[in-house]
Amino acid sequence: MNAAELENLLGFAVAAARAAGDVTLKYFQRVTAERKSDGSFVTAADREAERLLRERIESRFPDDAIIGEEEGARPGSTRRQWVLDPLDGTYSFVHGVPLYGVLVALEEATEPILGVVHLPALGETVYAARGLGCFRNGVRARVSTTSRLEDALLLATDFGVCAQHGKGRAAEELQRQAKARRTWGDCYGHVLVATGRADIMLDPIMNHWDCAALLPILTEAGGTFTDWRGQQTARGGEALSTNGALFADVMGIIQACRKDGEEI
Known part of the structure; x- marks a missing residue:
């Protein structure tokens, strides 16, 4: 095409x-x-x-x-x-x-x-x-240039739901390390990351139709849209958006929590 x-x-x-x-x-x-x-x-x-x-x-x-x-x-x-x-x-x-x-x-x-x-x-x-x-x-929209978690704005539709889906420890640690956290959720949260107004968005449970439009938007804006294992997909049943610069740090926290026994 x-x-x-x-x-x-x-x-x-x-x-x-x-x-x-x-x-x-x-x-x-x-x-x-x-x-x-x-x-x-x-x-x-x-x-x-x-x-x-x-x-x-x-x-x-x-x-x-x-x-x-x-x-x-x-x-x-x-x-x-x-x-x-x-x-x-x-x-x-x-x-x-x-x-x-x-x-x-x-x-x-x-x-x-x-x-x-x-x-x-x-x-x-x-x-x-x-x-x-x-x-x-x-x-033209671009993600933020924030490069440190301690400077980051972290979003989720509902942080409490993360624990219900086996991701509570990772969500808590990300909240602890981020500068600020807000519940500007659903598609709006991911859009805020894509347009540089937030840095990370967490969604522990998503449907295919929730994700398909977001993947090209985040990618073309210079960010990442993945599941909680770091795989770029719209079919993972969950979602994690970052500005790209913070992706490795976010995944490091998630992986550390997984090693400690959390199911992610």
């Missing part, structure tokens, strides 16, 4: 994500949530936004596969698959907090090649494609 084709696909994905974001804004701060079987929230906004994304993709690229959080998988006949999370950060959304996003990714042969995170209530869109760089509202 040449750069011009990839750029066209990225433009399509950005426009689709923004249109889906407009759908969510119709419901923001005025919607009643339901509970899924796993206890997580879902709203009419999730469902309507995903329908819009699917309709646009099916109309433009009818042979591509699609997988989304709300409507599952649709097979295709090409090597490409669109990965959709129509409303990442539903807990924030249903509480009227603007830190939620629409995630759109495209994979080729299972590898994410472009990603879009649109934050409708903030008017912010961060997007990237392989070899084309990462951008925030049209301006």
